[in-house]
Amino acid sequence: MTPYCELSKEELLALKEELTAQYEDxxxxxxxxxxxxxxxxxxxxxxxxxxMDIFNGHCDMTDEQGVDTRNYGCLEGILGARRLLGxxxxxxxxxxxxxxxxxxxxxxxxxxxxxxxxxMGSTPWCRLDKxxxxxxxxxxxxxxxxxxxxxxxxxxxxMGEEGPDMDMVEEYVKDPAVKGIWCxxxxxxxxxxxxxxxxxxxxxxxxxxxxxxxxxxxxxYCVHHLYDDRQDTLPExxxxxxxxxxxxxxLEFASTSxxxxxxxxxxxxxxxxxxxxxxxxxxxxxxxxxDKINQLRHVRFFKNLDGIxxxxxxxxxxxxxxxELVLDTLERELGGLGIGSWTKPLGGYFISFxxxxxxxxxxxxxxxxxxxxxxxxxxxxxxxxxxxxxxxRIAPSYxxxxxxxxxxxxxxxxxxxVSVEKLLETK
Amino acid sequence: MTPYCELSKEELLALKEELTAQYEDxxxxxxxxxxxxxxxxxxxxxxxxxxMDIFNGHCDMTDEQGVDTRNYGCLEGILGARRLLGxxxxxxxxxxxxxxxxxxxxxxxxxxxxxxxxxMGSTPWCRLDKxxxxxxxxxxxxxxxxxxxxxxxxxxxxMGEEGPDMDMVEEYVKDPAVKGIWCxxxxxxxxxxxxxxxxxxxxxxxxxxxxxxxxxxxxxYCVHHLYDDRQDTLPExxxxxxxxxxxxxxLEFASTSxxxxxxxxxxxxxxxxxxxxxxxxxxxxxxxxxDKINQLRHVRFFKNLDGIxxxxxxxxxxxxxxxELVLDTLERELGGLGIGSWTKPLGGYFISFxxxxxxxxxxxxxxxxxxxxxxxxxxxxxxxxxxxxxxxRIAPSYxxxxxxxxxxxxxxxxxxxVSVEKLLETK
Numbered sequence: 118m119t120p121y122c123e124l125s126k127e128e129l130l131a132l133k134e135e136l137t138a139q140y141e142d143x144x145x146x147x148x149x150x151x152x153x154x155x156x157x158x159x160x161x162x163x164x165x166x167x168x169m170d171i172f173n174g175h176c177d178m179t180d181e182q183g184v185d186t187r188n189y190g191c192l193e194g195i196l197g198a199r200r201l202l203g204x205x206x207x208x209x210x211x212x213x214x215x216x217x218x219x220x221x222x223x224x225x226x227x228x229x230x231x232x233x234x235x236x237m238g239s240t241p242w243c244r245l246d247k248x249x250x251x252x253x254x255x256x257x258x259x260x261x262x263x264x265x266x267x268x269x270x271x272x273x274x275x276m277g278e279e280g281p282d283m284d285m286v287e288e289y290v291k292d293p294a295v296k297g298i299w300c301x302x303x304x305x306x307x308x309x310x311x312x313x314x315x316x317x318x319x320x321x322x323x324x325x326x327x328x329x330x331x332x333x334x335x336x337x338y339c340v341h342h343l344y345d346d347r348q349d350t351l352p353e354x355x356x357x358x359x360x361x362x363x364x365x366x367x368l369e370f371a372s373t374s375x376x377x378x379x380x381x382x383x384x385x386x387x388x389x390x391x392x393x394x395x396x397x398x399x400x401x402x403x404x405x406x407x408d409k410i411n412q413l414r415h416v417r418f419f420k421n422l423d424g425i426x427x428x429x430x431x432x433x434x435x436x437x438x439x440x441e442l443v444l445d446t447l448e449r450e451l452g453g454l455g456i457g458s459w460t461k462p463l464g465g466y467f468i469s470f471x472x473x474x475x476x477x478x479x480x481x482x483x484x485x486x487x488x489x490x491x492x493x494x495x496x497x498x499x500x501x502x503x504x505x506x507x508x509x510r511i512a513p514s515y516x517x518x519x520x521x522x523x524x525x526x527x528x529x530x531x532x533x534x535v536s537v538e539k540l541l542e543t544k
Numbered sequence: 545m546t547p548y549c550e551l552s553k554e555e556l557l558a559l560k561e562e563l564t565a566q567y568e569d570x571x572x573x574x575x576x577x578x579x580x581x582x583x584x585x586x587x588x589x590x591x592x593x594x595x596m597d598i599f600n601g602h603c604d605m606t607d608e609q610g611v612d613t614r615n616y617g618c619l620e621g622i623l624g625a626r627r628l629l630g631x632x633x634x635x636x637x638x639x640x641x642x643x644x645x646x647x648x649x650x651x652x653x654x655x656x657x658x659x660x661x662x663x664m665g666s667t668p669w670c671r672l673d674k675x676x677x678x679x680x681x682x683x684x685x686x687x688x689x690x691x692x693x694x695x696x697x698x699x700x701x702x703m704g705e706e707g708p709d710m711d712m713v714e715e716y717v718k719d720p721a722v723k724g725i726w727c728x729x730x731x732x733x734x735x736x737x738x739x740x741x742x743x744x745x746x747x748x749x750x751x752x753x754x755x756x757x758x759x760x761x762x763x764x765y766c767v768h769h770l771y772d773d774r775q776d777t778l779p780e781x782x783x784x785x786x787x788x789x790x791x792x793x794x795l796e797f798a799s800t801s802x803x804x805x806x807x808x809x810x811x812x813x814x815x816x817x818x819x820x821x822x823x824x825x826x827x828x829x830x831x832x833x834x835d836k837i838n839q840l841r842h843v844r845f846f847k848n849l850d851g852i853x854x855x856x857x858x859x860x861x862x863x864x865x866x867x868e869l870v871l872d873t874l875e876r877e878l879g880g881l882g883i884g885s886w887t888k889p890l891g892g893y894f895i896s897f898x899x900x901x902x903x904x905x906x907x908x909x910x911x912x913x914x915x916x917x918x919x920x921x922x923x924x925x926x927x928x929x930x931x932x933x934x935x936x937r938i939a940p941s942y943x944x945x946x947x948x949x950x951x952x953x954x955x956x957x958x959x960x961x962v963s964v965e966k967l968l969e970t971k
Contacts, residue, residue: 168600225830243670381837410808
């Protein structure tokens, strides 16, 4: 393969003509596919359908502690659910509160509560002139939307192969206006990499100027491995912080949205007891108790971490070929052309693609024109502003293999065409 | 019956001795009952158990619009759920958003959002020097807790037999700092009365100085009748406001917590489209979608308003004897004594008892000492401060009839004893 940058103007023009013809052809196919979000496929959701039969025949709805899950009460969530999600995160149940369906909601509420009531007695953020957040990017767009919604200034921290640039993080936390950092530490959205032990060690040893600084540790993909034999591992941050006498510094979040049902799972926060007490001070005003029936449903279905792992192996069997298909297409079609690079994750929901600078928006637009919706270019950066306009998040989970084949082919075609046009601009 | 106030000091002293002996006796029985909250009984919850079998045998989880309820999406809630809860409130589905399990959570979020982001473009309340709320009292303690939590000044509005004192309400809303009023308009907590048509008419015609003033209309007991033949009726406020060109002035809330499962039902907000758009602006940041599986479960189980009504007749059959037992006990033991008055609701979850001034706390304490926990005296007023210390909320739903008999007897005994002690203070 000749890298595109070595092609002459004439060669590029000829290539452009050929690619344009292919693209017009593709547009004629009338594709209509949405790959914008990390949605589980119907096939994955089917794996959890037996959970719907868990309470068949009017069985006992009382939990191991005698809590009638059908009634009010048990603000913290039932013990079984605290234990199950705690096991998943490597945290004791007494450090876990179980909420409703969405960890996003729990994170939103954590920020909202800090804005109105502060953090464990600190000044409410709404009374401060300036509040800043560190945002490793590319990262999860919905994290950035929350901080943007509350008018919090976002500072982009570049992501490396081992996680966020910790030199920058350590420097920025000296600013007392910096109140937090958004992290997806494992199979991170969208890169698919996992923070290294060294990054976690430095994270757990931060010395922020702000006493209300928290690490928002969204461990969304902690059991979402693609392979049995090749898996990333992540140290447990709460205990690492505790070992440093800093156990109040981290709030961990997780849910079963991409384990059981997307939008009908259970979610949790894991943190020090002091943090949990603070959370509960608002929580007890906000709600009497979350859906304990759904909690019990999950406990009876999964039983324990082994149950979750076994279940996730079924997911992996569905997800693996999808990831491999996309990666094969990228390698076969773009390998050696010098117009893009991409990550090869061992888990999670995304592949991150970097085009040549200034091409991502155009590629996404071209795909859209031909019927394939990708995550908006820029979405993986604070304020949806990717300074190099190069990052595209690929979400292979939802389409079928056949759809994915079509999308993949369209995608590489668009990458080629936009890259050629870009290169021609300077010839 | 001789009214206690006509008894001589000697008679009161003799009575006190007799009642004290009875009370010591009661204490010896080792009661342990909690009547503090309006919790459905297990028997009521059993009525909804067939809902647990709704999805048996891996049935189709797609709703009438083709939404796979197991996956992300459909922020507003599935159409069927919007229609079902809309029917219950007498509001069209396009004016309804369906949320998670708890309307309390929806109300909390409404206030929280107003504090951080204002209401439909108005100044966020956190930037105002003073925000006030009108609180008809006795009222629902958890409403008052929300406004207290956000530092909102609460103004007590006396409740009459037809609802809040509307002269006062109309006067107070001239103050631009007054941003809302908490209402439980039907079978109100704790009085059990229903706002009259005249009160609703005046409510829908308020001319508040604050453009971001809203009526927080918590229609929690809209289908919670005790009798088939004697039922309160409530006009539909949203359409009344609309008729006055004021449809943005009301936010209605409801849930199935006391219809299906307490803490595992579905909840909603009903309002003008402009209000709903405003709610959705934050909602779309906060969550991807609420639990649509539970929404579909409710839709398939209840089908429509008739299904809900039929279900609520089963509840009434359980609740009615409990209300009647308490009312009979009060009438038999306290009638004519001049030491208490009480409401005789046709629905809802509560009976409201007014003791002689300055006696409520002592009565609740005496009950507690003998093993029966009632709602804290004062809880039905802002800041838990009942100026006359006379209101006690009785929640007859949870205990069995047998337990209720014991509690009722203890309660009237405590009322008598505390009243005698009170009267002796001035003899």
